[in-house]
Amino acid sequence: MTKKLEREDLLKAYRTMRTIREFEERLHTDFATGEIPGFVHLYAGEEASATGVCMNLTAEDHIASTHRGHGHCIAKGVDPVGMMAEIWGRTTGTCKGKGGSMHIADLSVGMLGANGIVGGGGPLVCGTALAAKLRGQPFVSVCFFGDGASNQGTIFEAMNLASVWNLPVIFLAENNGYAEATSSKFSVACENIADRASAFGMPGVTVDGFDFFAVYEAAGEAIERARNGGGPSLVEVKLSRYYGHFEGDQQTYRAPGEVQALRDNKDCLMQFARRVTQSGALTQADLDTIDAEVKALIDGSVVKAKSDPKPSEADLLTDVYVSY
Amino acid sequence: MTKKLEREDLLKAYRTMRTIREFEERLHTDFATGEIPGFVHLYAGEEASATGVCMNLTAEDHIASTHRGHGHCIAKGVDPVGMMAEIWGRTTGTCKGKGGSMHIADLSVGMLGANGIVGGGGPLVCGTALAAKLRGQPFVSVCFFGDGASNQGTIFEAMNLASVWNLPVIFLAENNGYAEATSSKFSVACENIADRASAFGMPGVTVDGFDFFAVYEAAGEAIERARNGGGPSLVEVKLSRYYGHFEGDQQTYRAPGEVQALRDNKDCLMQFARRVTQSGALTQADLDTIDAEVKALIDGSVVKAKSDPKPSEADLLTDVYVSY
Amino acid sequence: MARKITYQQAINEALDQEMSRDQNVIVMGEDVAGGEGSPGEQDAWGGVLGVTRGLYHKHPGRVIDTPISESGYVGAAVGAACCGMRPVAELMFVDFLGVCFDQIFNQAAKFRYMFGGKAETPVVIRAMYGAGFRAAAQHSQCLYNIFTHIPGLKVVVPSNPYDAKGLLIQSIRDNDPVIFLEHKALYTMEGEVPEELYTVPFGEAAVVREGNDVTIVAIGRMVQKAQEAAAELQKAGVQCEIIDPRTTSPLDTDTILESVEKTGRLIVVDESHPRCSMASDIAGLVAENAFASLKAPIRQITGPHSPVPFSDSLEELYIPSAAKIVAAAKSLKEYR
Amino acid sequence: MARKITYQQAINEALDQEMSRDQNVIVMGEDVAGGEGSPGEQDAWGGVLGVTRGLYHKHPGRVIDTPISESGYVGAAVGAACCGMRPVAELMFVDFLGVCFDQIFNQAAKFRYMFGGKAETPVVIRAMYGAGFRAAAQHSQCLYNIFTHIPGLKVVVPSNPYDAKGLLIQSIRDNDPVIFLEHKALYTMEGEVPEELYTVPFGEAAVVREGNDVTIVAIGRMVQKAQEAAAELQKAGVQCEIIDPRTTSPLDTDTILESVEKTGRLIVVDESHPRCSMASDIAGLVAENAFASLKAPIRQITGPHSPVPFSDSLEELYIPSAAKIVAAAKSLKEYR
């Protein structure tokens, strides 16, 4: 049984989801001004996944993320202010401006990095999990990956390896239906990604990724099993991204109205708010307070990012090696 | 239904299996003299697999093979005399002495090459199958791979790709229980390799690889389905190699008596001979004739290989490119 | 030949025209067919930056989307080439070679030799390379050095629209495996490009500018930087000869050596990292074969020995600049 | 230090002693633990050529067999390194980098930089390289060039048992990702090796032989060829200075440049293919930084631009020979 969610937990979950949403909506707006450099892949719409999973984790647990990594970072505890500065290419960024959106990492909170290489995280979490296992520590590792990534050899190899070594790893497939413009119905040769679990001798389950509580429960179960030496699991969450593959993508490959319908009917924040207020666990005022605080936080992060300095020539060649 | 085996077919099957066996036994003997260069991985014991599969194929069909490729080559119709010369490093070899045991290929009979890279053949057969499909030709492609290779990312990717593109490919897993010294019970995280088929939306079946007829039937069914546009299949044959991973391997990782027991009780040639003579389909004299002819062929191939010339300086830089 | 189109359009046109000419030409890659299986508009994308857009409808069945399985589909392209197809596989960013390199360098590149000359593998692998997009360390590399090192591969680095079209057509018709690298910062570059089919041969460098003082060999996008520098240097009385090798393998060594024999001074400009680079390759070539003509040290101007940084402030410092070339040329001219 | 052991034993000993000293050191790879799950003798193998044999019993639980999933387990080693382990992953043959290169060059090599200095990845990847075993095109390559090109990696190419031990210990203790390459033809080479732990630092070349006429920089196994040649040349009155860089990244440029400043002549001997090679790298270095001292062209002696052939008759022609070095040195000495 996963831990029951107390008031504090619910507040935290909501705050996390709202922070991610606000962060992404703000980036969407700011990107349109042309000021934000590089590629930005937004996580808006998928907040319940990162949050539902990471609510089961501590800073000693590890996660590996993807190109669409902002949500995972925030949920795992990376400071959004540093993240915003990073995305704006500032020295105050999480990675001092050298990584950018696709490479935000913070090992101090167990965040192994967004990753520009689809499927890159699978092998890495086998390593962090192996370390925990060899040291006799009860830490688990989670690899987030997409439906597109589910066809990458690294992910398959990692699932087999985790099973063979009986590692505390959760393979968390975020099936948002698309890899860039390509449908997962085309690219994944079986019905559900979770069906692949049996090929690697592990349990697999598919859950509604718009429902924070469903994700929290399913991931929690897998994480608890892993923590107790029960080995790896595959958890598939079905969800959707609201924005394009990256900013600039017009999404004409999607059905007209597809996103709007999801926003209107399935939105994870909306569902969460309805459920916790209807059950009386939280009040609308609780949520409004968080909304306001989060908005201020993100606004502030942008103001700061814009005025923070960019790295200079002296930074170009530092940190290639520890020593050389 | 796979084609019924007539007398000529049975003679051909036996001749193929006997040729492989004789070829490999002879290499085993000759390797011990120290005269044969490089790495040699023998197929002895596994003849029913290559033969049972390739009896369903024509020269227009393609196969991709492995480091343990001699059997696949012979069964697909590569000339054993050229192969022997190749293994001895002679200009008269199938690859003019430039490839050696691990790279014997003959595209004129649809043999895409042994492969020094475990799992290398999976992607390649997706290409030959795609070509046939685009051209509207009824040709199939078979990828032979081992239990060890079944954990390589390339094989997983190829299975998914073949399924997504609905290609006429048969993934033929030769599960001989070991990858070098490592057990397939350790390395393959599910019970049977064939269990992985469902992860890629294709049928999977496991058969006794000592039984030529079982392999012939199972592969035949999958091949016919593929020829008729029914897409890829995974066929696992369980079998054993009699010799070490490569020549020189003492096989101390195997149970004492393991190989001898298989030779005594399961040998594919023995079983085949018993069945066809008992049913009256062939006589012992038929088989003896083939044995003698094969022995003469292989003896002759060695004599020839030993006296054939080695390549010379003029050959070193030819055939790197078609033109450069 | 007054028509001007972009580098990106030139590539699209080469693919289109070759597909029309030869049914064996197929295009495959992620989203090259616009997003297979998706419910909206067909051919919505044409690869990530739209380079193959429009081919899907013109060449039904021959523009093929793939799962994100680079080893799988690049290897499939190699296999298809073995039986006479002429596949053009798109690797999107060359930085992704790490997930499919085996199929390129151990399979495609070596078949012909390993098989004693009995195989032809006319596959083309297209990929974007280069810095300047704020795309950071995993989406900004050059990596042509790695391909150039491998016998059996040919490596093409067009620097302008005309060459892009002619070299891509040559790549498709060529009977060996070809790595065709497109600098992403050149996609919008315009230039005169004939409408008809033509080829630019491999191993023939272009002398982009003639001059007697310093030879500048520049790769891909760096040709532009060399041209900027040369215009500047002209004012300072330094006459540069600019050579664009167009293909790094085969390399037109004669043109390079002849130029250095004339000028006695060499700068190589290569956006990639410095170690075991095209810069060092050409420097080594000249130090061995035109030594007697050299009047000054050979200068290599490359990106630094560091990953490509994200922040624009750093990335601009990272990329070799015209200013560096100017300074190097002047110092060579003054060298005694 | 009179004890003599082989190169292979030196590597085994370094692993053994480091594993005893530091519990964070683990060894993983195919059959390095002798064949997990098999019914017969335990620790039957120790990697394919027995290099890790015996470690399994001495260090229970820390010598770990893997499936044939190089991306998987090399990446796992990288991930484990990120949280303070010191994994030594064996890639068996370096030729297999093509199935796991991404985890090495885009992940391990770039973490520190991409993450703004906030990561350490002390992973070691051991692999065999080189020709001479009649192992043909996919099991005989050098490929150190490729690793050397990549910023963030360190690349080690020991040429003798003493260095093998000391450099491997340094590799394990080093806080950056290290590629440790073992020439398979050196495994049986004997040499004096101290029993105690010691390190050989990175970026410090060994001057293997002193001489005034020609500098020979030789990589890995080529140091032996250079020594053979130097002995021969001595008789002909040509005094060679032989430099073994020991690590190609970092490279001890000072020792190389100082030597060329003394001799004025350089030969680089590199078993790999010629293009974008260590041979060209060092030639380029010297042509830029010791130009004024050069009395003759820089000669590169490498394997040819072809895959490694199988037949012994061809493979012997493929590998750079002492005779070629002798001829080159003589021609440089006579160069006017």
Ligand SMILES: Cc1ncc(C[n+]2csc(CCOP(=O)(O)OP(=O)(O)O)c2C)c(N)n1
């Ligand atoms: C190895 C590799 N191949 C291709 C890409 C380009 N690419 C980046 S994201 C992406 C789609 C990923 O789809 P999915 O895994 O479903 O994640 P999503 O974007 O839907 O979150 C692709 C093809 C890449 N970065 N790395």
Ligand SMILES: Cc1ncc(C[n+]2csc(CCOP(=O)(O)OP(=O)(O)O)c2C)c(N)n1
């Ligand atoms: C990519 C790669 N990894 C490792 C090897 C080394 N290797 C050669 S054969 C082999 C074992 C293969 O086992 P399996 O697939 O079961 O085939 P079998 O030898 O049993 O026929 C290994 C590990 C290789 N050649 N290529």
Ligand SMILES: [Mg+2]
């Ligand atoms: Mg997706």
Ligand SMILES: [Mg+2]
């Ligand atoms: Mg096996």
